Amino acid sequence: MPESLDTQPVSAEPLWRLGTAYFSRKVTLTAAELGVFTVLADGPLTAEQLRIRLELHPRGVPDFLDALVALDMLERDGDQYRNTPLSDHFLNEKRPSYVGAFLSAADARWDRLADALRTGEPQNRWGAGPQMFTEQYRTTAAWRNFTAGMDYLNGMIGPPVAEAFDWTSVDSVVDVGGARGNLVAALLRRHPHLKAGVFDLPGVEPVFIEHMTQLGIADRVTFHAGDFFTVPMPAADVLILSHVLHDWALQERQALVSRAFDALAPGGRLMVIDPMIDDDRRGTAGALLTSLNMLMVTPHGAEYTAAEARDWLTEAGFTGITAVPIGVHNTLLSGVRPA
Ligand SMILES: C[S@@+](CC[C@H](N)C(=O)[O-])C[C@H]1O[C@@H](n2cnc3c(N)ncnc32)[C@H](O)[C@@H]1O
Structure with missing residues (x-):
């Protein structure tokens, strides 16, 4: 024209x-x-x-x-x-x-976005299921690199999570899939009375010890090694699933929420943190873009809306579910196991 x-x-x-x-x-x-x-x-x-x-x-x-x-x-x-x-x-x-x-690997991966969109396949060669992480991070150096990237992401949410909730009534917290402990370190910094733990794959333990030692809190945080799909989650007043559910398919997310419910005592609380997509799917681009990143790195992962997460928690039996924004583009959704 x-x-x-x-x-x-x-x-x-x-x-x-x-x-x-x-x-x-x-x-x-x-x-x-x-x-x-x-x-x-x-x-x-x-x-x-x-x-x-x-x-x-x-x-x-x-x-x-x-x-x-x-x-x-x-x-x-x-x-x-x-x-x-x-x-x-x-x-x-x-x-x-x-x-x-960590950032350069993401940069190189994003050059292959068109391939991911054509095939629906992640742009790395690791299989689906629980081995997705163990295949990828076979060495301590690989875990170190990956968990440094996680620190960079969860470092932005630690301080707001420490303020978003009244932690004075909580004795113990375990970060499930908590990598090398950076998020619980932020909680301990603000609430020194907490007993804190991390539950993650055995390969993470050396870098967890290294990081906690560097932060001077190795004697205050416990590492629980295991596969969260097969090993019961540790008991605690609060369990956290931060940047974990978005790694997995719907059934696996529901299984993790339900396994958290089983591990909590009545009155215990589950906190789910991810960059959740707004219900209308047109608010900020942040969570939609990180969802595309999940397409690039996982076989079935994606971001989701707070309404979807609320349904998973409700189906598992949680009540009193609330959602609050955390940092720039994360949401903290939490629910209580009824007494
Ligand atoms: C995307 S990272 C999130 C790390 C951290 N929670 C954060 O917010 O930065 C996912 C974490 O889940 C852990 N993970 C993956 N599969 C697991 C499994 N089957 N059992 C226990 N932990 C697992 C990984 O080792 C990793 O630390």
Whole structure:
């Protein structure tokens, strides 16, 4: 159709913002891959010193480093570049909280979104069912990398979960599928009276001990090793399923909720946390995008609405179910096993 001069063409700006969001991610992850933040962790450097250390061509370096300043990943004082607290914590390879490899793996996977949409298959080669995790993370190093990524995600929800509920009446909490204990560490930081535990696969235990030791709370948190589909969940006043249900198919989610019900004493509470999709499926893009990420990494996982989760808890026997937003795009849904 011929375009008319009278018609206002649609603005390209929303698309431009999406395009440059992609550029921003690539600049940041490439800086992590090249070791910019790891080198600068030893102290500030000029652009030329950094260029020589990283063996880069002179042409792109000034724009690259100043783009990182504009993205708040570096600070510049005079001609000296240094890490920001954010990049130093998460993108400096010398720190246990490093997530550069975790984010780069996701970045590479998302290049295959079209394949995932055509086939419905995750873009990794691990099978369905409980072995999905054990196949993938055969070594302590692989668990370390994965659980650092989990810390980066659950680190954003720990403080709000510690405030979202009156923990003073709770004695014990177990985070089921709690990885290396980062979420219960946030709860303990705010509520030191709690007895806390993590229930996860045996392969996680070494990185759990390592992380709890680094945080100075190894003697205050218990690790329960087992497969949550076959081993009964530990008894506690509160059980948490954070970023767990979205990994699994509907039947497996229902089984986990029901197994949590069985483990809780009357009056005990289950907390389910995931980036839940709004009922109308058009609110914020966050949970819809993480749901597509579940398509990329799991055979049957997906995000879900709070209404769906409420049904699973009701079917299992929970009452008093409430849902509150947690952080930017997570929801905490909780229910009580009746007395
Ligand atoms: C997506 S991670 C979530 C970690 C953490 N809860 C969080 O919010 O960051 C899922 C966790 O479930 C654990 N998991 C997976 N399958 C399991 C099984 N069959 N039994 C026990 N834990 C399992 C994984 O090891 C991992 O720590």
